[in-house]
Amino acid sequence: MRTDSPSVRSGSGRPWPARIRRPLAAGSALALLAPVALAQPDARGAAVLLALTAALTAPAALLPWPAGRITLGTAAGAVAAASLLVDLVYQGPYRLPAFWLPFEWLALLGLLFRAVRRLPDRSVWAVGGLLGLAATLLPLRFALRTPQGGAAGPVAGVLVSLLPLLGVAGAALYLRVLDGRRGRAVARARREQRLEVARGLHDFVAHEITGIVLEAQVGQLPGQEPEETGALLRRLEQAGLRALDSMDEMVGALREPSGQDGRVDQGGRDDRETRSDGATTRRSGLADLPGLVARFGATGSLRATADLAAGTAGRLSAEAEATGYAVVLEALTNIRRHAPQATEVTVRAAPGEDGAVELTVTDDGGGPGRKPLLRRPGAGGTGLAGLTARAAAHGGSLTAGPGPSGGWRVSCSLPGR
Structure with a gap:
């Protein structure tokens, strides 16, 4: 299952820690609510509605998720639904949405990017579609209420909103595919590593332990001479040391990144492996x-x-x-x-x-x-x-x-x- 990381990456590839993102989200919410005080008294109710919608959308795009029991999918779906509801019920002055509209639209695009890239497969299409619909229809909140605007304004607004939206969704989907490939590659590498350890346990450790058991059975036979007992104990010691060496090699393989075993083939062939502790083990x-x-x-x-x-x-x-x-x-x-x-x-x-x-x-x-x-x-x-x-x-x-x-x-x- 995909989960959204507690940090989002900046353009330089470095993550933004939560200690930066939370104050940034709070500051953006306050900045979007502050202009309400400048609105005309008769339009203040409509201004509060628009400011609240933008002030909820911007922090949702910036905050790290999950936050408690609230996941990224829940927050994104709720914000998109609230934006669409405001589109339907808003009855205030037609010029008032123009101030908060760009901020809300950018926040919806940011949420769309995070949702498409990070949400689980079972919910990404529903939440992503809801966010895309909210961002596409957001310009109609202003364009449909323009007096004598005709149909050109709403159509142009939808097209202007749709083209960047497709670009953002495409970039997020591309990164999602890369993340999936990377995750599958890591899973394959881990599986190969587990199989290699299982083969080592079966091929080498089990072989030596089988020999130790057989030697122990031979040692229980009556009539053993002291020289035979001494040779038996030496063989048991050597078999035990070989089993320990095999275990050390397998533990070393687990600690090393795959594909960095230092082997050279063809010209200048070398069948030795250098372990992370500097020791060199020879492949049989x-x-x-x-x-x-x-x-x-x-x-x-x-x-x-x-x-x-x-x-x-x-x-x-x-x-x-x-x-x-x-x-x-x-x-x-x-x-x-x-x-x-x-x-x-x-x-x-x-x-x-x-x-x-x-x-x-x-x-x-x-x-x-x-x-x-x-x-x-x-x-x-x-x-x-x-x-x-x-x-x-x-x-x-x-x-x-x-x-x-x-x-x-x-x-x-x-x-x-």
């Missing part, structure tokens, strides 16, 4: 797969091997390499969760056709209780289903299914730069 890529697989194989009794063909690392963009790393990480995490009986895991990365990179993760089976790795479409957007969309965003593909040896196979193809 294909070159990090052997270390990932080695850590995975150090947990439990399965044998894990990594086959990274020469020339594979560096063929993809930094974002595509991060996606490939996340695919392997997710496949290994799923093996821990759904195939605890697996004894052998193989990760291969090799160049494909047209500069692409082919990634495969296979295991030798997890027993009859194994669950499928690939989630149903629309089942939450996490896991390999979410990574399938990420691979497709880079022009690649991802598939998962039974392997040739009875286990499970995850394949990902990512096009080169």
